[in-house]
Amino acid sequence: MRVPFNLADIKPGTFAYLTKRKLKNKEGEETGEIIVWRKKEEEESRFVMRCPFCGVEQEGSTVFTRRPYRVRCSDCDRSITLPKILNEAKKK
Numbered sequence: 001m002r003v004p005f006n007l008a009d010i011k012p013g014t015f016a017y018l019t020k021r022k023l024k025n026k027e028g029e030e031t032g033e034i035i036v037w038r039k040k041e042e043e044e045s046r047f048v049m050r051c052p053f054c055g056v057e058q059e060g061s062t063v064f065t066r067r068p069y070r071v072r073c074s075d076c077d078r079s080i081t082l083p084k085i086l087n088e089a090k091k092k
């Protein structure tokens with residue numbers, strides 16, 4: 001899974017965060033993955049994700065308001081909780 005930009009072209013300080021997480025299905029297997037990032041001057045976070053439930057790859061944007069942060073799969077419509085995504089996010 002790839003982010004829609006070239007990381008080598010990104011200036012330091014562009015992102016508030018950029019992080020990659022494995023996502024588990026309901027059996028606890030890591031069948032999905034998400035990369036989430038937010039640019040410093042933007043309120044919306046953007047993501048690319050492979051849904052752990054249906055395996056569909058998608059991208060989208062959302063404003064995370066309260067924890068735990070969740071995104072919804074555009075294909076199977078399940079809600080996916082992001083594990084501790086921002087606490088451990090690497091500061092760029």
Ligand SMILES: [Zn+2]
Pocket residue numbers: 051052053054055056073074075076077078
């Ligand atoms: Zn899905």
